[in-house]
Amino acid sequence: MAAAPTIDLNAQPGHLIRRLHQIAVGIFLQETAALGLTPVQYAALQAVHNEPGIDQRTLASRITQDTSTTAGVVERLQGRGWLRREPDPADRRARRLTLTEAGTALLAQAVPAMRRAQARILEPLSAEEQALCMQLLQRLVQHNNPHSRAPAGPPRPRPRGR
Template identity: 60%
Template sequence: MHTPETVVGIDIDLQPGHAIRRLHQISVGVFLQEMGDLGITPVQYAALQVVANQPGIDQRTLARTIALDASTTGGVVDRLEARGWLERRTAREDRRTRQLHITPAGLDGLALAVPAMLRAQEQILAPLSPVQRQQFMSLLNTLVTENNELSRAPSELTGKPSTAAV
């Protein structure tokens, strides 16, 4: 049996997991506010941006790239396809593989989303000085990279993320 001394007195606000969860809530809220009527979620944005950067990527590779499980990624692609922003095409070299391509409407939507995404990032980091932003992003990327394999949906890390955008 546990005594109150073993569980009482832990300050939740000093726990990194709690702070990270709170920052995630804030980040999503700011992102959605900046997107406004465009109605793109952070995960949809990530999928669109990756497909725009890597035309013809297959859905399984997309899932690993943005660190989502396959079924969640399938739902994201379904919603973007229903909007007319992504399309699935059968791969010529392997008829079982479906490649993803951004449509002209998807490119237009992404072009509208990028400034909103950048505003959201700026707003989230606004309390930090330029030096603190670089330090924060460096430390954040270290935590993500070093703990990647602990994720339920590990990302395919392609190298150390750049902090140039902050």
């Protein structure tokens, strides 16, 4: 039997991406500790804010989580009084999501913390490197999206004037 090769994990993009994800989550949790909000919960609240009345299936696509995980996130957010889930009059099986006043207030508090977290993650890079890093990350994600267990759906159209 052939011996397995010695491989430097720190030279493997998948390993480094996983490590950076761990670091990014840690930084986000540090910045949002007073709010008790996870990155996935933040993403869900932001997506619902961006598209009031979004259904759970579309939300799952927007935050790239499977539908059962998203259902649990929605349940927790609703239980904390941050999200309202109501039946869709056109489709009784679907649930339409909106933020409560408390959810809107929480999101307003979370945005500065999220921005601090993002700045901390990119801090070691110059402004030019940060822009290039974001371009490359977006290209990698877009190209590899079909291989995800929870691929992102098509992006929603951007409102004019933004």
